[in-house]
Amino acid sequence: MSGAVTAGSLSLPALPLAKQGKRALGLLALLVVAASFVAVGVGAVGIAPAQTLAILAESLGVGGISDFAASQQSVLLSIRLPRVLLSIAVGAALAISGAAMQGLFRNPLADPGLVGISSGAALAATATIVLGEALAPELPEAARTLLLPVAAFLGSLATTFLVWRVATRSGHTAVATMLLAGIALNALTGAGTGVLTLLATDPQLRTLTFWTLGSLNGATWPALWIVLTMSAPALILIPRLSRALNALLLGEAEARHLGIEVERVKAAIVLLTALAVGATVAACGMIGFVGLAAPHLIRLLLGADHRVLLPGAALLGAALLVLADLAARTVVAPAEVPIGIVTTLLGAPFFLWLMVREAEHGGLFR
């Protein structure tokens, strides 16, 4: 082909996508760090920035920066730090799952919450809480802590698979069908949860209410480890599929022509996102719209290329959730707003704006 085009006067246009992307990702990472630092330092208990630094430094073995009280140290290390880190993990997991699903479904409106995957996880977890004792009364304590995340994972896996099968016909995903399937699944799981609440005992109801409203309250180190372990595969492996996801945007056949093992990629994404979403739901209930808003903002700012989009969305999702949780626990301190309410208050108007915008561009149900 070299003969077909003369390559003489070649001057590549300045398209430093890679550099620009890297710089943007660096800024986003800084945003996460800054937001985390603020979130660790601010709360109902007053801790000055210097004290925050001193406490963090001392736990790393560097002492003497500033004086602080033991109570401040314990608040910071056993309440705020795991909570902020959990926000980061959950925000990143939800955002990268949202971005990956939007790529998989080839539509910017796919979101673990909207298509019913979170509620599938929630239903499975609810069933575990209510029926678990009856079904497996002799379970050791260690297995009990894992039961909920595993059930949530299976629930989200089942719903993802279901939505995907319902909405996809011969390689084409009908978005309207997908969203309608999501509505049906949300309704179904809502009804299922309703049935379970009738069966639940009072302490079970209490667990349910705490956890289904979505909250990072009571974040503990063990919860953090479970979420990290279950969403690490998604956070590490999904970015490695960014090239395949890019190709998938052209269509499944086109992706195959480009050498992508499409079925394997799809299966991997379904599995990884189900794992990550299941983990977040098990740890802190349903937190809506992060998986929708973060990838969208990145697309607006940096474009749709998954190589930038996936890490960018993960970082932005982490920062957004850290800030949302900061708001949740400070606006009515010493009480708290469930974070699900905060993200929905911010996310739902954004979603509507997005719909209007997409509808104006005629791109909503393509």
Place this chain on the structure above:
Amino acid sequence: MFRIVLMTLFALASISCTRDSAESGDPTQGPVGASAWKAVPRQVVDAHGRVVEIADVSRVVAAGGGVTEILFALGAADRVVGVDTSSVYPEAAMRLPKVGYQRRLSAEGVLALAPTLVVATTEAGPPPALRQIAGAGVPVLQVTAEHTIDGARQRIATLAHALGLEPAGEFMVERLDEELVSAIQALSTDAPKVMFIYARGQGTVNVAGRNTAADEMIRLAGASNAITAYEGYKPLTSEAAVAAAPDVILLPTRGIQSLGGTAAVLELPGLALTPAGRAHRVVQMDDLLLLGFGPRTGQAVAVLRALLLADRAEGAAAGGLVARGEGSRDPSPFRRGIGPTKGEQP
């Protein structure tokens, strides 16, 4: 859709009902005696059977309306630095900083009030938040949430012991028993069937079955619960209401307010067709007085009984009958001995 179910669930969960079997009748879990005025530190056994070490009771956060009421009645109002949103009695408690609803406590929010002790019932949560508070070095004492007279005795005794106010606690238990005895002595043999409705707006209307606080109160007041078919709370259905055929319908005051008044109660499905509906027998009583199983339980039984009988005698005018806990008796007969109480109502 899911959210709506959850809101319902949330409301349901906020109904005070415990189904744990009754524990032993031993009212105290620690040494009680004339010399028990001694100050802390001390060890108190909580409702989970765990020993809680209490070193300082100068700043207490109370979660749960019943717990708060007992603390105020013990004369410890000046030590309470924060309460939860269910602490609506006495009025002075409502002016204290709020740490959210007792089931959704925020560890840091509680710790921000720099408490030396957190007292709550076993209904309080979430458990990780309670563990975090304890982990920060603040003892968390959970007393039983049982809605029985025994439960009330245990709560009073445990809290009195925790605060070093055993004599006050003993006195309070004694008075509770006396009041109960007098209320129960007067039991009528002609027991009306009472249906208790827990309402939080038209969308959340539930009826109390067996093993609920309301069931226990109805029983103590010498009446019988119209619902015996199930335990706990279930949504009101017209056919079940007609089948239960209550003579009186009982609601907490806030429940009536949430429905929009007594007239609205009788418009609930099926109620107009019951004996109570036909005779316009709707009785209301202050939420915490009726269901709190606190120090005022004896009075509450007497009041409820009076209401049920008066209602029968007068045939209940359309407005229904009202009983409120406020001012019926000074909740703190011990203040002089223990120190000034904050803003107690006259």
Place this chain on the structure above:
Amino acid sequence: MIVAESVTVRARTKVLVDRVSVEARCGEVLAILGPNGAGKSTLLRTLSGERQPDGGRVRMRGRLLSDWRLRERARVRAVVAQESVLAFPFRVLDVVLMGRTPRVERSESAHDEHIAWLALQAVGLGTFAARSYPTLSGGERQRVHLARALAQIWDASSERYLLLDEPTSGLDIAHQHEAMALVRRLAHDLARTAVAVVLHDLNLAAQYADRILLLRGGRAVATGTPSAVLTADNLRHTFGVEAVIVPHPRAAMPLVVPISPNAFPMEHIE
């Protein structure tokens, strides 16, 4: 060379392609013609490996298509579908760079970007590199995908294959000819590339194809050079149109002039 041997494709009970044998040879443009529903696109999908034949075999470089690994296959064979949906805001150059997917391990090198840019220039979109794909017109998008396919096999060693399904449908007449000329040049240069292209325009096929496969109802009606295939009889038989075949005024190729079956005498128009 891609060789289809007596390929049959069925959808439920319907036979879409019926025992068709054809070769896409290197150094040649093979045009696949036929009326709507003749099985042109299905045949092309079978040649690309997207669709398994229900009967017969397809070989590429002598190896059964199903024996190739996807990635390996993608390095020597590019496909441009009838229409590609891409609703996301990618830059044009990035869309073309997607063509480099089978050759890139971690991230694209300057070499890949260079090739993508050359491919863009080849389709006449050199100045569009930084534009956002969704802002392009339908014809521009088709050319972007052609450039993507070119970039995909640009530096393939030895034989390479380009399969195009109606690549000119959205293009104006100038770009139609430009695209077909490019494709033909590609096939003829060094004789390393085999092009199979589904077309609707008989004269475009006559002008740029080396050989033509004429399909009707899934069956091969005729195969051969444009002059051999584009006869009045064949056109009547396959399309049901009357046509006059005249020599091209400038070149040694046939020119198809269809005559409407309801053709009016001239006086009706005047």
